[in-house]
Amino acid sequence: MIRARFAPTPSGPLHLGNLCTALLAWLHCRLQGGVFLLRIDDLDRPRLQPGAEEAVPRDLRWLGLDWDEGPDIGGPHGPYRQSKRRWRYHKALSSLRRRGLLFPCRCSRRMLAAVSAPHGATPLYPGTCRNRRDWGHQQGKLPSWRWRAPNRYCHVPEMLQPAPEGWLPAMVGDVVLRRADGFVAYHLATAVDEMAMGITQVFRGADLLPTTAVQVALVEDLGGRPPRYWHGPLLLNHHGQRLAKRTGALGVDALRQAGWDAPDVVGALAASVGLLDGRQRLSAAELLSGLTLPRLEAACQTGTITQLEGLPLGENSTP
Known part of the structure; x- marks a missing residue:
């Protein structure tokens, strides 16, 4: 169906x-x-x-x-x-963290703007905090939670436009899934909801095509099957x-x-x-x-x- x-x-x-x-x-x-x-x-x-x-x-x-x-x-x-539906997103975050697929990041936006490697229109995270394990407060602040982009090849199941594909670390990098202020990121919430709602196809604007590889990979990391996409x-x-x-x-x-x-x-x-x-x-x-x-x-x-x-x-x- x-x-x-x-x-x-x-x-x-x-x-x-x-x-x-x-x-x-x-x-x-x-x-x-x-x-x-x-x-x-x-x-x-x-x-x-x-x-x-x-x-x-x-x-x-x-x-x-x-x-x-x-x-x-x-x-x-x-x-x-x-x-x-926040409980679903936090459950997914806990699962990814237990499996070592998240790491705490304390980089500020200003720091990232200065050191991020450019990649097309979007800079990639340079991996500064990839080896950190300190999840608690430091100077009254919590870290953001970044997804550790797996070293695998991703082919977006895109049906209208040329399908993005490539190795995830170079294609999308380590994106934030939970901000330091506690807000769950769009990528994670979208991936979780596509799975929970049984979405088999997504038709949306072509401006969202560059973000699709992250959502496809997250659905796969969470044990689901990504929908097919039409970016119109x-x-x-x-x-x-x-x-x-x-x-x-x-x-x-x-x-x-x-x-x-x-x-x-x-x-x-x-x-x-x-x-x-x-x-x-x-x-x-x-x-x-x-x-x-x-x-x-x-x-x-x-x-x-x-x-x-x-x-x-x-x-x-x-x-």
Whole structure:
């Protein structure tokens, strides 16, 4: 059985880029007769905005997207929330630590910025603390917990883009899985949840492809089987920049205030990705009924990055 998910972080309202990813992930799952889940990635509390978490399911329903499970089994009563699942992440951390796959790290960000070896766009951890064993307080501070990247070859099961592959120490390095302030890192929580929820495929934006090898390797280290991945189109503003909450990309409420309804948005998103020949007004269900899986995957593969015309993208995104 296909099991897929959409997992936004409520750090602001869902913007058009988020809605596009949600729509494509929903279509991709529904065309295969799969189970579609909604998970709110709300662990990093300082990043969250008041009201954003409650808006996610409301905005998705407005767009015409549904999901199949929630904390109340038997219907779409609500999304899963990572903040309610912390015990799973700490159990995984304990398992990795017992097996010697973690080490304490006391390097500051300033220190790492000065000595980290560059590797593409992301510097790799230089291994400064790999031999440390002091897990307790020092000068009133606890260490962060780093994953000891295993010396094995990783091939990401990516179905749309060129699949990343390589030896993990040189590919991703020793990433932090638990910060010094106690927050569990995104990579670990994601890997644990994919396993616990039985996720078999993940459709998400192409900007997350570089982080996928870490999650694949962690699932393997925790005894699971990684899902297959489809990293799809990103929407750009008029400056060629990826839409983002931090740059003022508009959310659903702003779109509605500008006079756009759900069929307008669905039609514009579908046309931008190449699923329609020209702009149309239609519901998500109507789009699904006239679509095939090969056409969806072909459109997402050739339209890796695209731009919407006519939709209000945000005050910082105007020409």
